[in-house]
Amino acid sequence: MTLLRIGRALCCCLLPSMLAACGDGGIAEVRQWMDETRRQARVVVPKLAEPKKFIPFTYAGRSATDPYSPAKFINAAPVAGTGGAFKPNLDRRREALESYPLDNLKMVGTLQKQGASFVLVQADRTVFQARVGNYIGQNMGQITKITDSEVELKEVVQDASGEWVERTAKLELQENKK
Numbered sequence: 001m002t003l004l005r006i007g008r009a010l011c012c013c014l015l016p017s018m019l020a021a022c023g024d025g026g027i028a029e030v031r032q033w034m035d036e037t038r039r040q041a042r043v044v045v046p047k048l049a050e051p052k053k054f055i056p057f058t059y060a061g062r063s064a065t066d067p068y069s070p071a072k073f074i075n076a077a078p079v080a081g082t083g084g085a086f087k088p089n090l091d092r093r094r095e096a097l098e099s100y101p102l103d104n105l106k107m108v109g110t111l112q113k114q115g116a117s118f119v120l121v122q123a124d125r126t127v128f129q130a131r132v133g134n135y136i137g138q139n140m141g142q143i144t145k146i147t148d149s150e151v152e153l154k155e156v157v158q159d160a161s162g163e164w165v166e167r168t169a170k171l172e173l174q175e176n177k178k
Helices: 002-022 027-040
Strands: 106-113 116-123 126-130 141-146 150-158 164-172
Touching: 106 164, 116 141
Parallel strands: none
Antiparallel strands: 106 116, 116 126, 141 150, 150 164
16 A cells, blocks of 8 residues: 555656646746847937047246245245345355255254354254355255354245245254253
Protein backbone atom coordinates (compact mmCIF):
# COMPACT_ATOMS: atom_id res chain seq x y z
CA MET A 1 0.00 0.00 0.00
CA THR A 2 2.78 2.33 0.48
CA LEU A 3 3.73 2.12 -3.15
CA LEU A 4 0.27 3.10 -4.08
CA ARG A 5 0.40 6.12 -1.81
CA ILE A 6 3.74 7.19 -3.16
CA GLY A 7 2.47 6.90 -6.72
CA ARG A 8 -0.59 9.03 -5.98
CA ALA A 9 1.54 11.68 -4.25
CA LEU A 10 3.89 11.78 -7.20
CA CYS A 11 1.01 12.16 -9.63
CA CYS A 12 -0.50 14.97 -7.57
CA CYS A 13 2.80 16.90 -7.53
CA LEU A 14 4.14 16.25 -11.00
CA LEU A 15 0.91 16.59 -12.98
CA PRO A 16 0.18 20.27 -12.07
CA SER A 17 3.81 21.29 -12.61
CA MET A 18 3.83 19.64 -16.04
CA LEU A 19 0.62 21.36 -16.98
CA ALA A 20 1.96 24.76 -15.83
CA ALA A 21 5.04 24.36 -17.99
CA CYS A 22 2.92 23.89 -21.09
CA GLY A 23 1.21 27.32 -20.86
CA ASP A 24 2.80 30.70 -21.74
CA GLY A 25 1.53 32.45 -18.61
CA GLY A 26 0.34 35.58 -20.50
CA ILE A 27 3.77 36.41 -21.89
CA ALA A 28 2.51 36.40 -25.46
CA GLU A 29 0.06 39.20 -24.66
CA VAL A 30 2.79 41.26 -22.97
CA ARG A 31 5.11 40.80 -25.94
CA GLN A 32 2.39 41.85 -28.34
CA TRP A 33 1.71 45.01 -26.27
CA MET A 34 5.45 45.84 -26.15
CA ASP A 35 5.76 45.50 -29.94
CA GLU A 36 2.78 47.82 -30.49
CA THR A 37 4.13 50.39 -28.08
CA ARG A 38 7.53 50.38 -29.79
CA ARG A 39 5.93 50.96 -33.18
CA GLN A 40 3.76 53.83 -31.91
CA ALA A 41 6.43 55.61 -29.86
CA ARG A 42 8.51 58.03 -31.87
CA VAL A 43 11.72 59.39 -30.48
CA VAL A 44 12.02 63.12 -31.11
CA VAL A 45 15.40 64.70 -30.46
CA PRO A 46 15.21 68.49 -30.46
CA LYS A 47 17.86 70.33 -32.43
CA LEU A 48 20.53 71.94 -30.34
CA ALA A 49 20.78 75.70 -30.48
CA GLU A 50 23.86 77.18 -32.07
CA PRO A 51 26.48 78.02 -29.43
CA LYS A 52 27.04 81.67 -28.66
CA LYS A 53 30.07 83.16 -30.31
CA PHE A 54 32.89 83.73 -27.82
CA ILE A 55 34.24 87.25 -27.89
CA PRO A 56 37.46 87.61 -25.86
CA PHE A 57 37.56 90.49 -23.39
CA THR A 58 40.63 92.67 -23.19
CA TYR A 59 41.17 94.07 -19.71
CA ALA A 60 42.41 97.63 -20.01
CA GLY A 61 42.41 98.51 -16.29
CA ARG A 62 45.83 97.04 -15.50
CA SER A 63 47.45 100.44 -15.49
CA ALA A 64 44.72 102.01 -13.35
CA THR A 65 44.87 102.28 -9.56
CA ASP A 66 43.79 99.12 -7.75
CA PRO A 67 40.28 99.77 -6.36
CA TYR A 68 40.94 97.49 -3.36
CA SER A 69 44.26 99.04 -2.39
CA PRO A 70 44.44 99.96 1.31
CA ALA A 71 46.34 103.09 0.31
CA LYS A 72 43.07 104.57 -1.01
CA PHE A 73 41.52 104.51 2.42
CA ILE A 74 44.38 106.02 4.39
CA ASN A 75 44.07 109.70 5.08
CA ALA A 76 47.15 110.95 3.29
CA ALA A 77 47.62 114.63 2.59
CA PRO A 78 49.19 115.69 -0.70
CA VAL A 79 52.58 117.31 -0.53
CA ALA A 80 52.15 121.06 -0.47
CA GLY A 81 53.21 122.95 -3.56
CA THR A 82 53.82 119.91 -5.75
CA GLY A 83 50.78 120.40 -7.97
CA GLY A 84 50.63 116.69 -8.83
CA ALA A 85 54.16 116.70 -10.28
CA PHE A 86 55.61 114.80 -7.29
CA LYS A 87 56.82 111.33 -8.28
CA PRO A 88 59.10 108.95 -6.40
CA ASN A 89 62.21 107.54 -8.02
CA LEU A 90 60.96 104.15 -9.17
CA ASP A 91 64.18 103.30 -11.02
CA ARG A 92 66.46 103.27 -7.98
CA ARG A 93 67.84 100.03 -6.61
CA ARG A 94 65.73 98.52 -3.80
CA GLU A 95 67.24 98.03 -0.35
CA ALA A 96 66.92 94.84 1.73
CA LEU A 97 64.38 96.23 4.22
CA GLU A 98 62.02 97.30 1.41
CA SER A 99 60.97 93.71 0.79
CA TYR A 100 59.16 93.55 4.17
CA PRO A 101 55.88 95.25 5.09
CA LEU A 102 56.26 97.82 7.86
CA ASP A 103 54.00 95.70 10.10
CA ASN A 104 56.52 92.83 10.01
CA LEU A 105 59.49 94.98 11.04
CA LYS A 106 60.53 95.55 14.67
CA MET A 107 62.87 98.20 16.00
CA VAL A 108 65.09 96.37 18.50
CA GLY A 109 67.64 99.05 19.33
CA THR A 110 69.97 101.83 18.24
CA LEU A 111 73.68 101.98 17.63
CA GLN A 112 76.28 104.78 17.49
CA LYS A 113 79.21 104.30 15.10
CA GLN A 114 81.75 107.01 14.39
CA GLY A 115 79.26 109.74 15.33
CA ALA A 116 76.42 108.37 13.14
CA SER A 117 73.20 106.94 14.53
CA PHE A 118 72.00 103.57 13.28
CA VAL A 119 68.76 101.76 14.04
CA LEU A 120 68.62 97.98 14.47
CA VAL A 121 65.57 96.53 12.73
CA GLN A 122 64.54 92.88 12.96
CA ALA A 123 62.80 91.15 10.06
CA ASP A 124 62.29 87.37 9.98
CA ARG A 125 64.86 86.62 12.70
CA THR A 126 67.49 88.75 10.94
CA VAL A 127 68.71 92.06 12.35
CA PHE A 128 69.54 94.84 9.88
CA GLN A 129 71.29 98.19 10.40
CA ALA A 130 69.80 101.30 8.83
CA ARG A 131 70.51 105.01 9.11
CA VAL A 132 68.83 108.27 8.13
CA GLY A 133 68.20 108.25 4.38
CA ASN A 134 67.82 104.47 4.05
CA TYR A 135 64.57 103.02 2.70
CA ILE A 136 62.42 100.69 4.76
CA GLY A 137 59.00 99.04 4.21
CA GLN A 138 57.07 98.39 1.01
CA ASN A 139 55.71 101.94 0.64
CA MET A 140 59.07 103.53 -0.23
CA GLY A 141 59.50 104.69 3.37
CA GLN A 142 62.65 106.74 3.93
CA ILE A 143 64.09 107.13 7.42
CA THR A 144 64.03 110.81 8.44
CA LYS A 145 64.87 110.69 12.17
CA ILE A 146 66.30 108.14 14.60
CA THR A 147 65.84 108.46 18.38
CA ASP A 148 66.44 105.97 21.18
CA SER A 149 62.77 104.95 21.24
CA GLU A 150 61.51 105.35 17.66
CA VAL A 151 62.28 105.79 13.98
CA GLU A 152 60.33 108.32 11.91
CA LEU A 153 59.65 107.55 8.26
CA LYS A 154 58.38 109.43 5.26
CA GLU A 155 56.38 107.03 3.05
CA VAL A 156 55.29 107.70 -0.54
CA VAL A 157 51.96 106.18 -1.60
CA GLN A 158 49.30 106.71 -4.24
CA ASP A 159 45.99 108.17 -3.10
CA ALA A 160 42.52 107.35 -4.46
CA SER A 161 42.99 109.64 -7.44
CA GLY A 162 46.30 107.99 -8.38
CA GLU A 163 48.52 110.91 -7.32
CA TRP A 164 51.63 110.34 -5.23
CA VAL A 165 51.45 111.67 -1.66
CA GLU A 166 53.76 111.61 1.34
CA ARG A 167 52.74 110.45 4.80
CA THR A 168 54.62 109.94 8.01
CA ALA A 169 54.96 106.69 9.91
CA LYS A 170 56.79 105.54 13.03
CA LEU A 171 58.52 102.37 14.03
CA GLU A 172 58.74 102.17 17.83
CA LEU A 173 61.21 100.27 19.98
CA GLN A 174 60.00 96.76 20.84
CA GLU A 175 61.14 95.97 24.36
CA ASN A 176 61.08 92.42 25.67
CA LYS A 177 58.43 92.21 28.38
CA LYS A 178 58.86 89.35 30.82
